[in-house]
Amino acid sequence: MRVFLIAGEPSGDRLGGALMAGLRTLLDDGLHFEGVGGPQMAAHGLHSLFPMEELSVMGLAEILPKYFELKRRIAQTAEAVIAAKPDVLITIDSPDFCLRVARLVKARSDIRTVHYVAPTVWAWRPGRARKMARVIDQALALFPFEPPYMQAAGMECDFVGHPVVAETVPSQADAAAFRAQYGLGDAPLMLVLPGSRRGEVGRLAAPFGDALRLFMADRPEWRIVVPAAAPVVDLVQEAARNWPGAPILIDPREMRAEDAAQAKRGAFAAAEIALAASGTVSLELAAARTPMVIAYRFNTLTWHIIKRMMRVDTATLVNLVSDTRVVPERFGPECRGDLIDQALRAVIADPEAQEAAMALTMDRLGLGGEAPGLRAARAVLDGLAQ
Missing domain, CATH: 3.40.50.2000 (Glycogen Phosphorylase B;)
Structure with a gap:
């Protein structure tokens, strides 16, 4: 199974690493990872296409000075996905970058797309869910109140729990x-x-x-x-x-x-x-x-x-x-x-x-239940099996 993953900042790298670990738990062998990520994802076998830190930009005004470089990286990443022909493209947070890549990929292929971390449409810009549904087949939500928003826009959506519940509780x-x-x-x-x-x-x-x-x-x-x-x-x-x-x-x-x-x-x-x-x-x-x-x-x-x-x-x-x-x-x-x-x-x-x-x-958020990374991996595999 070939999986292309994209993370743009440290929090996404942690989610990606846990998801990759979950996939290795559920699939003993035959997994091949490609994409963009940081040290957590590298620890599970990902060789990043370019340094993830290039994508760690937050805020509308902050993005503008880096617009042309980000646009180049978007095109480069989309080409890499299409060339890799993965079973699934998993984009992790960083929607300004990731969803643009997904749009280019969908325009030229039928590769299944999963976006990990549902956008905060309950907080602002509700129209993002409808736009996202044009290029994303399945969303993975960190919060239990999010799936109805995504499903109403036309996407599959699974609540997989927040990674904070898998961390060691300070004593x-x-x-x-x-x-x-x-x-x-x-x-x-x-x-x-x-x-x-x-x-x-x-x-x-x-x-x-x-x-x-x-x-x-x-x-x-x-x-x-x-x-x-x-x-x-x-x-x-x-x-x-x-x-x-x-x-x-x-x-x-x-x-x-x-x-x-x-x-x-x-x-x-x-x-x-x-x-x-x-x-x-x-x-x-x-x-x-x-x-x-x-x-x-x-x-x-x-x-x-x-x-x-x-x-x-x-x-x-x-x-x-x-x-x-x-x-x-x-x-x-x-x-x-x-x-x-x-x-x-x-x-x-x-x-x-x-x-x-x-x-x-x-x-x-799921404290005491199955680890979110494993739940996310299972949701991805269930989506592929449908």
């Missing part, structure tokens, strides 16, 4: 080991997670720093822990130099992968609260039962466009999955130090307020 033993390793004693800890893309770290460094200075002005005993993503460690390190609380930077480049993961789990378990960029990290925090405040600052043009198109009143995944609004958000113009500080103080005053929503979120 109190992890927390104790982390505190001991960094000599933290009983000091209260705040996690600061300013994102994994250079643009978002650049936009969030200043308001996050302002919020920390206000929060810690009357809390000098608090310590700051910053688990940095490898692609942005240098930017985060530079920003943290101006933050109070003698920030502890967890630099994954200086550790073995398993040690970096262990340190991150320990930090999540040990923290009293987290200040984080918007994204999947809110689900990681929910898995660790770490109360949180979510903030995000967009490019000005991107913000004005998104604000006009939003169909929901929250963008935080814990709020959406649990159908609550208990996690405070500070987005766009509200992503300011004083307003973030107010939210942090409110959460510290009542840290239990988010507990039920975090537990419900994990339950609805």
Whole structure:
């Protein structure tokens, strides 16, 4: 069986790696992988057509300067798919790139197409589902409320669970080991997670720093822990130099992968609260039962466009999955130090307020069930068999 996969950023690479592992579990041999991916997919036998990092672009305004290079990569990737004649093309997230490739492939072949991660049509741009149905045969959804939107547009769609439920849940033993390793004693800890893309770290460094200075002005005993993503460690390190609380930077480049993961789990378990960029990290925090405040600052043009198109009143995944609004958000113009500080103080005053929503979120995402990568693999094979 020949499978062509495309992932455009680290989260997609993780999904792709788990899906490839699931396919190897269900099919003992005869699997051949091609496509575009990162280290997780490479570990399962993928030789990337070009570096995946070229596709890690977020935001409408951010894409424009790279438009012509992305267009060239789209054409190159589509040609590679058609030449490979795979049994299935699996595109993973990154819809601005992946769906354009799928469109070119469908125009010249009958190759079955699967898109992993249903687009957030429930949040904005609902017409995307109908457009997607023209080039995608089957969608794989991370959230249980998504399949009806895709099916209504004319696609097969399977809820396969979110990968966060397959990760090791941080424990109190992890927390104790982390505190001991960094000599933290009983000091209260705040996690600061300013994102994994250079643009978002650049936009969030200043308001996050302002919020920390206000929060810690009357809390000098608090310590700051910053688990940095490898692609942005240098930017985060530079920003943290101006933050109070003698920030502890967890630099994954200086550790073995398993040690970096262990340190991150320990930090999540040990923290009293987290200040984080918007994204999947809110689900990681929910898995660790770490109360949180979510903030995000967009490019000005991107913000004005998104604000006009939003169909929901929250963008935080814990709020959406649990159908609550208990996690405070500070987005766009509200992503300011004083307003973030107010939210942090409110959460510290009542840290239990988010507990039920975090537990419900994990339950609805499939905690305790079959691994999402295996479920995704089975859904792909079932679709091919129909």
